[in-house]
Amino acid sequence: MNPSEKCDVLVIGTGIIGVMSALYLQNAGKTVTFLERGDVARGASAGNAGILAFPEIIPIPAPGIMKKAPKWLIDPLGPLSVPPAYALKIAPWLWRFWQASSPRKFQHGLEVQKNMMRLAANEMQHVAAMPELAQYITNTGTLDLYDTRESFDAARRDWDEKERAGFTFSRVGRDEIERLQPGLAPRFQHAMFTPGGLQVSDPYEFTKAIADLVIARGATLRKGEAVRVETMGESTIVSLKTGEKITADKVVIACGAWSKTLAVSLGNTAPLETERGYNTTLPVGAFDLTRQLYFNDHAFVVTPLSSGIRVGGAVELGGLDLPPNFRRSEVMLKKAAQFLPGLKTDGGTQWMGFRPSMPDCLPVIGPSRASQSVIYAFGHGHLGLTQSAATARLVTQLVSGAETAISVDPFRASRFS
Numbered sequence: 001m002n003p004s005e006k007c008d009v010l011v012i013g014t015g016i017i018g019v020m021s022a023l024y025l026q027n028a029g030k031t032v033t034f035l036e037r038g039d040v041a042r043g044a045s046a047g048n049a050g051i052l053a054f055p056e057i058i059p060i061p062a063p064g065i066m067k068k069a070p071k072w073l074i075d076p077l078g079p080l081s082v083p084p085a086y087a088l089k090i091a092p093w094l095w096r097f098w099q100a101s102s103p104r105k106f107q108h109g110l111e112v113q114k115n116m117m118r119l120a121a122n123e124m125q126h127v128a129a130m131p132e133l134a135q136y137i138t139n140t141g142t143l144d145l146y147d148t149r150e151s152f153d154a155a156r157r158d159w160d161e162k163e164r165a166g167f168t169f170s171r172v173g174r175d176e177i178e179r180l181q182p183g184l185a186p187r188f189q190h191a192m193f194t195p196g197g198l199q200v201s202d203p204y205e206f207t208k209a210i211a212d213l214v215i216a217r218g219a220t221l222r223k224g225e226a227v228r229v230e231t232m233g234e235s236t237i238v239s240l241k242t243g244e245k246i247t248a249d250k251v252v253i254a255c256g257a258w259s260k261t262l263a264v265s266l267g268n269t270a271p272l273e274t275e276r277g278y279n280t281t282l283p284v285g286a287f288d289l290t291r292q293l294y295f296n297d298h299a300f301v302v303t304p305l306s307s308g309i310r311v312g313g314a315v316e317l318g319g320l321d322l323p324p325n326f327r328r329s330e331v332m333l334k335k336a337a338q339f340l341p342g343l344k345t346d347g348g349t350q351w352m353g354f355r356p357s358m359p360d361c362l363p364v365i366g367p368s369r370a371s372q373s374v375i376y377a378f379g380h381g382h383l384g385l386t387q388s389a390a391t392a393r394l395v396t397q398l399v400s401g402a403e404t405a406i407s408v409d410p411f412r413a414s415r416f417s
Contacts (some may be wrong), residue, residue, distance in 0.1 A: 013255035059109035079299030096359035123389035142197030279312025
């Protein structure tokens with residue numbers, strides 16, 4: 001595409017937020033062009049656990065969390081770690097994270113997430129009803145497992161909030177745990193079972209299927225890395241690393257952890273950081289896993305995918321440039337073998353990806369400071385897949401100048417200014 005050519009809507013990024021937004025934009029009659037720096041659907045969207053976690057409405061920055069953080073940080077392979085080489089750089093983000101854990105801000109975040117998750121669940125039903133995509137979404141149910149009665153009771157307040165939000169689940173003991181998922185270690189005597197727990201059969205295949213569908217319907221895929229976005233009159237100019245430029249009527253910035261630089265070029269200093277997530281995907285047949293398992297006291301999950309058994313989770317606040325520390329994957333896999341004694345741990349594939357995260361754990365969705373023609377859609381942290389269809393609806397309404405299904409004010413990029 002040369003500088004004289006122009007596209008209708010340019011979507012930067014082909015992760016789940018980008019491709020889902022493109023699908024919704026196309027359904028609204030827009031002509032879409034993708035801009036992708038790497039391979040389609042191969043970023044964080046490829047390596048998540050595949051869980052559609054609509055009940056996860058509880059903000060991570062909760063009152064009292066900073067009292068727990070030092071204990072986690074002491075263990076470099078624990079559920080939360082900050083590599084020493086990145087500690088100084090992440091400090092401002094952690095300060096904002098602590099501010100977001102005040103009772104008032106926690107309650108605000110809770111209400112925002114409730115609204116967002118209601119919309120997300122409703123919109124994903126429409127996606128699941130599409131013949132081209134229905135095969136990728138399944139109902140496995142979810143088991144949230146706790147090591148002790150004390151940790152189970154400590155989580156009761158969160159479950160009460162989920163119940164008030166309309167989610168259905170039940171407390172189960174050892175006999176029911178064994179029936180729902182045979183082969184779990186006897187230590188697990190306390191759990192919550194969510195019968196409506198949904199997931200995608202494989203997050204990469206699902207994301208790629210949406211991209212392929214949008215392209216088959218006429219969207220264009222342009223390879224290149226955006227380094228700057230500028231507005232000029234009614235148009236937006238996107239500069240690429242190669243020196244080329246793309247002109248668009250509307251631009252959607254949905255390139256995950258790489259969105260920060262583009263936002264800065266538009267005058268928004270959103271405090272976007274990177275949670276490095278780790279997993280190991282074991283071959284099909286590694287365990288007879290029937291449903292999603294959350295090991296809540298250890299901050300990781302085990303999920304059944306069409307591509308195998310995925311063991312992943314934990315948080316490493318380490319930015320984009322430090323080398324991966326796959327000992328984190330190994331620690332989770334070792335624990336998974338203890339919790340699922342029959343798990344075959346040979347032949348797994350390790351992965352590390354970058355979750356784009358904001359300090360208050362709310363995404364950035366809305367127009368840029370520079371122009372209403374540039375729409376942000378990034379920073380979803382652990383909930384990109386879950387909130388993808390809701391985000392796509394909001395993005396499409398913003399691009400079209402329509403009233404949004406829910407207020408996007410809580411998601412504005414300038415909320416930390």
